[in-house]
Amino acid sequence: MPAFDYNFQKLEPIKSFKAVPEAEQYLPGHRTCAGCGPALNYRLVAKAAGKDTIFIGPTGCMYVANASYLCTPYAVSWIHAQITNAGAVASGIEAAFKIAARKGRHTGPFPNIIVMAGDGGSVDIGLQAMSGMMYRNHKVLFICYDNESYANTGIQTSPTTPYGAATTFTPPGKEIPEGKTLFPKNVPQLVIGGHPAVKYVATTTIAHPLDLMNKVRKALSKPGPTFLHILCPCPKGWLFDEKLTPDMAKLAVETGMWSNYEWEDGVYKYTNVPKKYLPVGDYMKPQGRFAHLKPEHIAKMQAFVDEKIKQVQRPIPVAAAVPVKKLA
Amino acid sequence: MMTGCRAAAEGAKSAEVEVICSFPIRPYTAIMMELAKMVANGELNAEFIHGEGEHAQLSVVLGASAAGARAYTGSSGVGVTYAMEIYSPMAGGRYPAQMSIADRTLDPPGDFGSEHTDAMSTRDQGWLLGWACSPQEVYDNTLMSYRIGEDHRVMLPQMVCQDGYFISHIPDKVTLGETSQVKEFLPPYRPISPLSLTNPVSHGPQIRPDQGAPMDAMRAQTFLAIPKVIEEATADFARIFGRKYDPFVEQYRLADADIAFFIMGAHSNTARAAVDKLRKEGVKAGMARLRWVRPWPTHQLAEALGHVKAVGVVETSTSYGGAMRGGNLIHELRASLYDLDDRPLVTSFMGGLGGETIWPADFDYMAGVLSKMVKEKRTDRYVYWLGM
Numbered sequence: 182m183p184a185f186d187y188n189f190q191k192l193e194p195i196k197s198f199k200a201v202p203e204a205e206q207y208l209p210g211h212r213t214c215a216g217c218g219p220a221l222n223y224r225l226v227a228k229a230a231g232k233d234t235i236f237i238g239p240t241g242c243m244y245v246a247n248a249s250y251l252c253t254p255y256a257v258s259w260i261h262a263q264i265t266n267a268g269a270v271a272s273g274i275e276a277a278f279k280i281a282a283r284k285g286r287h288t289g290p291f292p293n294i295i296v297m298a299g300d301g302g303s304v305d306i307g308l309q310a311m312s313g314m315m316y317r318n319h320k321v322l323f324i325c326y327d328n329e330s331y332a333n334t335g336i337q338t339s340p341t342t343p344y345g346a347a348t349t350f351t352p353p354g355k356e357i358p359e360g361k362t363l364f365p366k367n368v369p370q371l372v373i374g375g376h377p378a379v380k381y382v383a384t385t386t387i388a389h390p391l392d393l394m395n396k397v398r399k400a401l402s403k404p405g406p407t408f409l410h411i412l413c414p415c416p417k418g419w420l421f422d423e424k425l426t427p428d429m430a431k432l433a434v435e436t437g438m439w440s441n442y443e444w445e446d447g448v449y450k451y452t453n454v455p456k457k458y459l460p461v462g463d464y465m466k467p468q469g470r471f472a473h474l475k476p477e478h479i480a481k482m483q484a485f486v487d488e489k490i491k492q493v494q495r496p497i498p499v500a501a502a503v504p505v506k507k508l509a
Numbered sequence: 510m511m512t513g514c515r516a517a518a519e520g521a522k523s524a525e526v527e528v529i530c531s532f533p534i535r536p537y538t539a540i541m542m543e544l545a546k547m548v549a550n551g552e553l554n555a556e557f558i559h560g561e562g563e564h565a566q567l568s569v570v571l572g573a574s575a576a577g578a579r580a581y582t583g584s585s586g587v588g589v590t591y592a593m594e595i596y597s598p599m600a601g602g603r604y605p606a607q608m609s610i611a612d613r614t615l616d617p618p619g620d621f622g623s624e625h626t627d628a629m630s631t632r633d634q635g636w637l638l639g640w641a642c643s644p645q646e647v648y649d650n651t652l653m654s655y656r657i658g659e660d661h662r663v664m665l666p667q668m669v670c671q672d673g674y675f676i677s678h679i680p681d682k683v684t685l686g687e688t689s690q691v692k693e694f695l696p697p698y699r700p701i702s703p704l705s706l707t708n709p710v711s712h713g714p715q716i717r718p719d720q721g722a723p724m725d726a727m728r729a730q731t732f733l734a735i736p737k738v739i740e741e742a743t744a745d746f747a748r749i750f751g752r753k754y755d756p757f758v759e760q761y762r763l764a765d766a767d768i769a770f771f772i773m774g775a776h777s778n779t780a781r782a783a784v785d786k787l788r789k790e791g792v793k794a795g796m797a798r799l800r801w802v803r804p805w806p807t808h809q810l811a812e813a814l815g816h817v818k819a820v821g822v823v824e825t826s827t828s829y830g831g832a833m834r835g836g837n838l839i840h841e842l843r844a845s846l847y848d849l850d851d852r853p854l855v856t857s858f859m860g861g862l863g864g865e866t867i868w869p870a871d872f873d874y875m876a877g878v879l880s881k882m883v884k885e886k887r888t889d890r891y892v893y894w895l896g897m
Contacts, residue, residue: 261713273572
């Protein structure tokens with residue numbers, strides 16, 4: 182394909198809270214739960230991306246609770262996708278804008294094309310379409326807003342639901358006292374490890390809003406596929422007091438349950454690394470989904486986290502095999 | 510001379526498709542091989558995307574169509590059914606992309622041969638669904654289907670079907686359109702509310718249950734308007750390209766026929782020859798060939814076949830456990846004839862399954878059954894399995 186200047190957007194970093202744009206692209210009027218982490222995330226992402234944006238919203242909480250009764254809260258263009266196919270729908274939209282630009286039918290900035298998918302729509306039933314899109318080098322930002330369950334359908338386990346969590350598909354019982362027995366998929370490593378075209382991958386949480394918005398802007402300023410994994414606590418699914426949503430995300434980072442990092446040009450950069458990690462029980466205690474666990478289960482979780490945070494000191498060398506700079 | 514697959518690709522090229530999404534499965538895959546060459550050579554300015562499966566193929570063209578591009582994809586056999594989830598969102602979202610099908614049997618067991626069950630399985634999903642019987646008709650239907658599907662009175666995706674191998678891989682004479690003819694016949698795709706930066710829109714929000722019925726009724730209403738659009742497009746096509754089709758039902762020596770074969774797709778070519786032979790032998794045989802399964806031409810079929818004494822439906826698809834215990838076409842044909850005061854007798858013949866040839870001798874056998882029905886003035890059986 183001959184080189185063509187598609188007029189991709191370059192979004193400047195936001196230096197401080199005072200510099201955050203006032204304009205909202207995700208407006209009030211939706212019917213998400215009180216204390217909804219994913220809704221707060223949507224607002225921050227949309228604000229950071231700005232008006233020249235198109236969202237692809239696969240089925241999940243952020244479809245059903247936002248786009249109700251023929252109304253939506255988006256000030257920008259938005260399209261529903263199936264829970265299965267957001268990556269593929271986004272690929273088609275990106276291709277349509279590319280050909281329209283080449284034929285002179287679309288002028289002006291190339292849209293920020295953003296998939297806003299839940300954990301199921303990203304790395305479970307939506308994994309194939311997401312992977313196809315990442316592999317094919319489409320200029321799309323794929324966001325996994327992770328509330329660690331199929332929450333919209335009534336809190337069923339997903340591949341990111343933590344070990345020991347009670348969900349309606351993993352109820353604790355006499356035979357299975359922990360509830361969920363499996364450990365979660367490593368979402369960003371799935372993306373980084375298998376997709377040589379991917380330009381940028383980062384993790385963040387709704388408790389780190391400036392970090393979140395700047396990661397969105399950095400991702401959108403790359404010329405190809407990018408991915409964000411964003412922790413979005415869910416009061417209804419995790420069973421905690423709804424005013425504690427940001428605190429849950431903060432605790433996740435402080436205990437090592439979650440790490441904020443970015444992967445750019447093959448290099449890992451960790452932020453918000455605690456000087457001393459809190460015990461994982463501090464994170465689990467306020468959450469009803471872990472209330473049934475016995476000390477041995479919490480010890481098992483602590484061992485898992487201890488292993489995980491070793492990577493923070495010594496980033497996984499997966500990316501070393503991928504010469505991103507040369508491919509770009 | 511060219512195959513049906515090449516003709517489909519030439520049709521897509523003439524239509525200047527802008528986003529193409531491929532995935533390999535025989536036999537349709539030759540269409541994508543041709544298009545890939547055209548894009549690589551710079552003959553066609555399009556985005557060629559390698560989908561990771563048929564479900565992705567449909568999803569990619571859905572997104573492309575929503576964003577204002579003329580989009581093209583295709584499949585065969587189990588590929589058609591793997592994409593099943595996406596047919597309804599495409600039709601309900603009114604995205605007029607096109608899917609070219611070279612029919613293939615479904616598994617099990619693995620079989621490359623043609624059978625119409627693949628595309629017929631999608632007939633209730635709200636698409637336009639038509640069958641060609643020659644490479645020329647494949648090319649022509651590609652252009653006509655885009656014209657009809659993108660008409661603002663329609664705005665629906667289209668399936669352009671041809672029998673695998675019999676049409677898709679046997680070369681035949683094809684006349685391609687001149688650029689000026691195509692330009693006159695097929696205007697550029699004009700989306701109604703595309704995804705846009707300057708005019709923000711929401712596609713596909715949820716509804717209340719009570720909003721469902723009116724929306725379904727609107728889609729049903731659209732299908733009432735489509736026959737007129739098909740008639741206009743078919744007439745315009747004849748005027749511009751000089752090739753004339755019956756809009757819905759090809760009628761071959763049907764006007765004074767006592768018995769008739771009701772058929773669609775490749776085997777109609779054998780049926781025409783069989784009718785000629787039977788006529789020479791003094792049997793007043795005719796043929797009605799279906800060009801569109803959706804919209805189903807109810808009244809046109811009643812008009813075309815009402816006077817015939819016995820109709821044999823040649824089924825190349827299966828509907829296990831259906832009302833007539835055989836194929837699909839007989840159900841809708843009998844429903845189409847039901848209101849006539851003097852209805853023809855109707856039975857069906859399961860033929861061409863698994864890609865088997867329907868031989869001239871099979872048509873002689875069918876004519877024998879139909880003539881016996883006429884003589885005895887009754888239908889003994891609703892389904893005969895040819896060759897068994």
